[in-house]
Amino acid sequence: MKKPAFLPAVLLLWFVSLANAWAEPVKCFESRKGASEVTQRMIGEDLPNVKCSPKTGAVLWWGNPFDGTVPMGDMPIQDADYTRGKAVVKPRSDKLGLLPLCGNSCHTGSLPKGFPTSKDARELVMMHQAIVLDSTKLPHGRGNIWCLDCHHSTQRNKLVDHRDKPISFDQPQQLCGKCHGEVYRDWREGIHGKRIGEWASTGTKRWFVCTECHNPHNVQHGDRNRGFAQHQPEKAPTLPKGMKTADHERQKH
């Protein structure tokens, strides 16, 4: 049955898979580059935790949608009918780049003495400029908000609500939903945003929280199209037999 031509191909693939076994563990991003990442590993016989796109490095397939998740906890809901305890999220607190870097100073939750506790907008010099170049011109909220409207003024490992109550980085929706109410409602009901796991309305789902897809620090950047940051697309389908190019598609009329 087998064609001899298949043999070299199979051998090649075998070598490639061997090479992969020795190579560095593959890291892939889940929804957008720069947000949640996951390291490829085997979670069962013939079952990887994720399959990733060789071209873009995006996760294409989850072996276990609930790998490394925790319960989302309480979500202030009225009309949304999600089953409590069956909503899980991937914790982000421990993955946010800057938290471990600063060690024991700001981001443990206690503010060292002498640091300003005022919430008034001011220019941050030498601090977090990789995230927001000019803190007085935050590209989010059209000049109406700045860092400490969202980040807790004294507990820097937390976000903040209107009444200075801290919010976990794992549940940014509690913060975002305060302004983006309509989107928040859609998100709670499963219309907006991404979920993986079980489709039944009573099923277990991993909810992707706001910041897993949106970067709140650059929403008004000019390099966006239709509000979306740009991504590298996956490969175009193979042209049908007998076609050399797809130029005809672009030169119409």
Place this chain on the structure above:
Amino acid sequence: MDKLKRFAVDYVTYVVKGSPAFYAWIAFLCLFILCLLYGTYLHAADGLRYTGLTDQVHDGLYLANFVFLVGIAAGAVTIVFPAYVYRHKGLHAVAVLGEMLAISAVLMCILFIISHMGRPDRLWHMLPIIGIYNLPHSMLAWDTLVLIGYMLLNFVGGFYFLYMKYTGQPLNKKFYLPLIYVSIVWALSIHTVTAFLLNTMPSRPMWHHSMLPIRFILTAFAAGPSLIILIFLLVRTRTRLWIDNSAIDLLATIITYCLGLSLFLTLSEVVTELYANTEHALGLQYLMFGVHGFTDLVPWFWGSLAACVAAFTILLRPSWRSNYRLLAVACALAFSGIWVEKGMGLLIPGFIPTPIGEFTQYLPTTLEIFVTLGNWALGFLILTVLLKGAIGILLGDIAYAKSPQGKTTSDAAGISATPELM
């Protein structure tokens, strides 16, 4: 039973014997049949990957020839109908040749369908009882039903006639005439249903119009008799069987009417589609002028139109029509013109663009072309054999009375050698 056995023996003995020209013709056909065998082997072993077909254009040369050949099968009725309904003497004498043509054409249809199918080994799934026969929903199931039915009708009718002629017995009118009348109506049904096969799919706007069945029948009644006239002219020169001029003239008249009407329908379609020029006309535009630089079918369309117009022009003038050399040219033009129009010219633009707007080209591969030629060759081999046998019986070369084994018995029976129906 003994007579039937002798009939079979005499028939086979007669058709396998022939002149060197006959053997050369058979050998020529066998050459292509070998290609068919090789192609069929490749199809069976590796699937249809060696064809030019794609997910975009997934029906090609094979199905195109199928559609055309259903027309040829139906076209055979242009002999039977005048012969039995209008009692046309010239055609009545050779009506059985039409039935032989119908049998071979349906067999060719089946051959092309087998080449076309992805899993011919699973054809048994279509058999009732052991498989599933999706009636009344599937048009393909209906088409299979009418095609097989038509072949059986012609087989029974044709060979009953030949057998009776062979034994010298008179025909049983109560059995034979209903068979003929049913087969006449049935002939219309096979091509109508084949049209329904295509035009019942709104996904393909190129085909989705109620004009398709009548256009199919008209082109069939032009292409079918064209082939028959060519065969008749050949039979007149190559065999001792004389086919009356009146038969050929009547067929020529039928072609004239049908070809004219089919040209009119083509024109109607062009005006209807291109005047409004909706997205649904993209297929026709692609066929006539090419779209987005894809012009593969354009020469075929205009070539076929030119051939049909030229044939019609020749046929329209009685003086030209009765010149049998010119008539042969006209028939050849009409036949090839309709082959293009109804085959590739109808089928391929149905797929371009795809229902979601993708433009591609379809080019048959060499293998596809050779398999197609092989199917035609096998069909012509069957046709040659059937015609040879039928002519032999019509001439009285094969007769029970003459049978080397049966001489004594038939003499004793004292049966006349030529049965007459009317």
Place this chain on the structure above:
Amino acid sequence: MEAPVEKPNSRRSFLKSAGSLSISSLLGTAALMTMSDDARANMEWAEWFQGNYRLMSEEEKALARARLERRYSREYGKKVVVDGTPAQEGVLMGYALNIKKCIGCRRCAKACVEENNQSRGKDQEIEWIRVLKMEKGEFSQEKMNQGYPEGLGIQVGGNAYTPVGDVLEGEHYYQPDAVPEKDAAYMPIACMQCEKPPCVKVCPVRTTYREADGPVVIDYNWCIGCRMCMSACPYWARRFNWSDPNLPKEAMNPVTHYLGNRPRMKGVVEKCTFCIQRSRQGRYPACVEVCPTGARKFGNLLDPNSEVSRIIARKNVFRLKAELNTFPKFFYFMD
């Protein structure tokens, strides 16, 4: 920080339940590898002679699946499960796609291939999802008077307009460095799982049919490869195996369903089944999970609390080619 709790459910448990349903879990892969040639030949013959899956008795179905599990496990060198979970009562699967959110990244098309064991590679690449790029078009002031006939006052038609939002003018093979592109919209198209599927109607052997929970499926072992369904589909959702599929062993997804993603053979048609092997086990289809913008939604149309039902109730939805009365269970919507 909340303490990590035990995972409420996992892919692994799906696998287990799927595996325990089939009798093949009794048979080890090793035993299959040592099977004699005669036994293999018998197995292939038995597969060739088997009837239409829909009409088989439960025992025959289990036998057919076990036979396939043995063949696939041997061919792909791993333990392959061929599930046969039937439709669940009270479920009608539906799909919704937020056309505003599609950025044309094609991850859905690739995830589908990872999940559904399509043929890949240059010779024969099969993707069930096609993403179209549609130009926003332009209306230009300069061209306002370039209609036809030109310069005669009254114009029959103009040329100031270039196609906008025109499906038949979409690009299939767009390949920019980054998406979404400026002035482009994207439209993914796959099987619509019609309630009145034209493809099912034309099938001469009823190998393709609508399952009770909605998806239109194919018994690949019963398909005769006539391709009528491909002609009849108004959404170009069906693909044909022009040769034996090229499916690398290590890429093969061993969790399969008889009517879903089990490896196909040459000469048969295949299509999207809403990932029946996943959705029947409660899991979202692969394309829903992979969509980075959450444009893809899936759920039970009979459950008013499902995502899809809420979308239909709340948003503006439309169906592609609704005029054909195919009643797709695939809805496009906008925020």
